[in-house]
Amino acid sequence: MNTDPIADYLTRVRNAIKANHRVVEIPASNLKKEITKVLFDKGYIANFKFEDNGPQGTIKVALKYHPITKISAIRNISRISKPGLRKYAGSANMPRVLNGLGIAILSTSKGIMTDKEARQQNIGGEVMCYVY
Known part of the structure; x- marks a missing residue:
């Protein structure tokens, strides 16, 4: 389990x-x-x-890997909101990952989306993970 x-x-x-x-x-x-x-x-x-x-x-x-250097497109992928401590963000205080170069994946009332999409739709939600 x-x-x-x-x-x-x-x-x-x-x-x-x-x-x-x-x-x-x-x-x-x-x-x-x-x-x-x-x-x-x-x-x-x-x-x-x-x-x-x-x-x-x-x-x-x-x-996905770079064809020449063989470096992965995902440098880091980390869980933010855990079952023991949930992390929520409103539309006003949405996290910026690597100053906008990475993405935060959020679970909102409108479904799973990135921090940028949630900011545009003016909704908040649970911050699932950071990817960059």
Whole structure:
């Protein structure tokens, strides 16, 4: 039994990057699917595929590396809001990751989105993780 599935998702991605893997498989959930879509839209991962095998299904994430230097597009991915201590941000005090170069993924009432999108829509939410 996993107590924090989002932390598990981020740790699997982090470990796959450190091991220079091209693809990582992650147990699926609707929240993880939305986070994967945001990472793909912002260019941090090369591709993804949702597979419905078994009751839960899996997400196959193709990681993105620089063609010459082989450095990952994701330099750091870290969990911010944990089950023991939730972190929330209003539209006025939205976090800026690396002064706007990175993204913060938020869970809002309008769904999963980045800090920039939440600022534009003037809504706040739970700060899930930072990616840069």
